[in-house]
Amino acid sequence: MSTRTITLIPGDGTGPELTETTIKVIEATGVKIQWEIKEAGSDVMEKYGTPLPDDTLASIRKNKVALKGPITTPIGTGFRSVNVAIRKELDLYSCLRPCKTYQGVTSRFQDIDLVIVRENTEDLYAGVEFAPKTAETQQIIALSANKIRPDSAISIKPISWFGSERIVRFAFDYARAHNRRKVTAVTKANIMKFTDGLFLEAARSVAAQYPGIEYEERLIDNMCMQLVQKPERYDVIVLPNLYGDILSDLCAGLVGGLGVAPGANFGSDMAVFEAVHGSAPKYKGLNKVNPTALILSGQLMLEHLGEMEAALRLGAAVSAVIAEKKMVTYDMGGSAGTREMGDAIIKKLQ
Ligand code: NAD
Numbered sequence: 529m530s531t532r533t534i535t536l537i538p539g540d541g542t543g544p545e546l547t548e549t550t551i552k553v554i555e556a557t558g559v560k561i562q563w564e565i566k567e568a569g570s571d572v573m574e575k576y577g578t579p580l581p582d583d584t585l586a587s588i589r590k591n592k593v594a595l596k597g598p599i600t601t602p603i604g605t606g607f608r609s610v611n612v613a614i615r616k617e618l619d620l621y622s623c624l625r626p627c628k629t630y631q632g633v634t635s636r637f638q639d640i641d642l643v644i645v646r647e648n649t650e651d652l653y654a655g656v657e658f659a660p661k662t663a664e665t666q667q668i669i670a671l672s673a674n675k676i677r678p679d680s681a682i683s684i685k686p687i688s689w690f691g692s693e694r695i696v697r698f699a700f701d702y703a704r705a706h707n708r709r710k711v712t713a714v715t716k717a718n719i720m721k722f723t724d725g726l727f728l729e730a731a732r733s734v735a736a737q738y739p740g741i742e743y744e745e746r747l748i749d750n751m752c753m754q755l756v757q758k759p760e761r762y763d764v765i766v767l768p769n770l771y772g773d774i775l776s777d778l779c780a781g782l783v784g785g786l787g788v789a790p791g792a793n794f795g796s797d798m799a800v801f802e803a804v805h806g807s808a809p810k811y812k813g814l815n816k817v818n819p820t821a822l823i824l825s826g827q828l829m830l831e832h833l834g835e836m837e838a839a840l841r842l843g844a845a846v847s848a849v850i851a852e853k854k855m856v857t858y859d860m861g862g863s864a865g866t867r868e869m870g871d872a873i874i875k876k877l878q
Contacts, residue, residue, distance in 0.1 A: 530560070532593070533561075533563075534595060534829075535587040535588045535593070536564065536596075537595070539568065539599045539807060540569035540570055540571045540597075540599055540809075541806070541809040541811075542598070542807055542813075542814075546597055546866060547597040549819045549822075549866050553819075553823050553842070553873050554595075554826045554829075554830070556874040556877045556878065557830065557841060557842050557877060563595075566587045569807075579599070579610045580610045580614065593799055593801075593832065594801070595829055596614070596800050597802070597822065598802065598806045599807060600806070600809060608655055612655070619795045619796070620794060621691065621795060622695055622698045622793065623647075623776075623793050624643065624791065625644040625779070625790070625791045626643045626824075627779040627782065627783045628783060629783050629784070630788060631847070631850070631851045632852070632853050632860070633783065637760065640779075640782055642759065642779065643706075643708070643765070644772055644775060644779055645702065645764060646767055646768075646776060647692070647767065647768050647769045647772060648769060650688060650768065651768045652770050653769045656683065657683045658683075659681055660680060660681045661678075661679070665681070668682055685723050686723075687726055688726075693734060697734050700734055700738045703763070704740070709741065709763055710741065711738075711765075711766060712762055713743070713745050713766050714765060714775070715745070715747065716747055716748050716749070716771075718747060731745070731766065748767070748771045751775065756778070759779070759782050776789070776804055784859075784860070786805035787805070787857065787860065788824070790803060790824035791803060791828075792825060792829070799832050801826065801828055801829040802822070802825055803824075804821060815866050816858060816865060818856075818860065818866070819869055819870050820846060824846060827843050842873075842877065844876075845874075846873055855868055855871075855872035857869055
């Protein structure tokens with residue numbers, strides 16, 4: 529078996545302890561990986577003058593695959609999100625977030641198995657913002673025929689046909705490859721007729737090319753209600769960036785919380801695997817948070833590498849530890865630490 533080189537970004541906050549445990553678990557599957565460790569996040573700002581050194585991006589471009597711990601984004605001030613910057617810089621346009629109920633996890637629902645496909649590069653996350661009272665802001669206010677108050681800050685929401693078409697195609701291709709029956713496109717096209725309307729038009733044109741897969745549409749507000757009432761009705765859900773971000777946390781809540789929600793970001797030839805959750809800084813260094821979300825992101829990475837058998841064994845080991853409820857972290861009602869839960873999963877793999 530050949531050794532793959534993969535970029536590892538430990539991140540900050542609880543990121544380093546989560547990645548340390550996750551790589552031990554992945555290595556216990558027997559898959560040979562050489563980790564190229566690269567830095568990013570607030571902790572490296574002073575050292576490099578940027579939270580996202582070029583060297584880190586170059587490593588992902590070279591290796592094509594990365595596993596990433598969470599990275600803190602200070603609210604309101606300081607640098608923009610490193611997580612968003614990585615996705616933008618590498619054009620990782622598709623964010624995949626599977627949500628499924630595990631036996632043993634306390635949740636209101638028992639039979640959820642859905643996948644969020646979130647557009648990752650456009651929408652209000654494009655980073656096109658204008659501060660109040662600048663010349664640019666005043667120009668936009670003038671263009672709006674005074675629909676915008678003069679003391680406003682402004683964020684631009686770009687949605688392109690290209691970006692919409694490729695994310696919806698990704699969702700249908702994913703559905704086809706994973707024997708999924710239905711794709712639901714979610715927008716607020718009744719209000720944002722040009723931006724969300726364009727996303728919806730692109731979704732309809734792609735859906736027509738996949739006659740074997742059911743296609744339906746929902747408005748985002750209705751979708752939130754539907755998901756907390758009857759989530760088992762949904763399968764693959766495709767959304768623009770902002771709605772996708774919010775709905776993936778909602779869906780994580782449906783299946784037991786952020787501790788069990790994995791994720792992956794795909795571009796045309798690169799992929800970065802990371803949990804849905806953030807850096808949970810208040811738990812930094814306490815060996816407390818749940819490693820499951822990052823370990824399951826590692827499982828998605830193994831699938832991406834074609835290591836199907838190892839991925840299946842890893843999934844089964846995680847399920848077994850969760851079902852036993854003995855060596856699980858606080859959020860699952862247990863008292864095991866991050867490392868101890870990882871060790872229990874490794875035991876199941878041996
Ligand atoms: P968070 O996801 O870090 O934590 C919110 C709460 O969820 C925590 O306080 C904790 O109670 C729980 N939680 C999160 N991860 C957990 C885990 N593995 N096990 C058990 N419980 C867990 O969200 P936040 O506090 O809003 O964000 C903290 C920082 O992380 C912010 O700076 C945010 O911008 C950043 N962030 C980064 C990413 C990323 O790296 N992709 C994603 C989301 C947020």
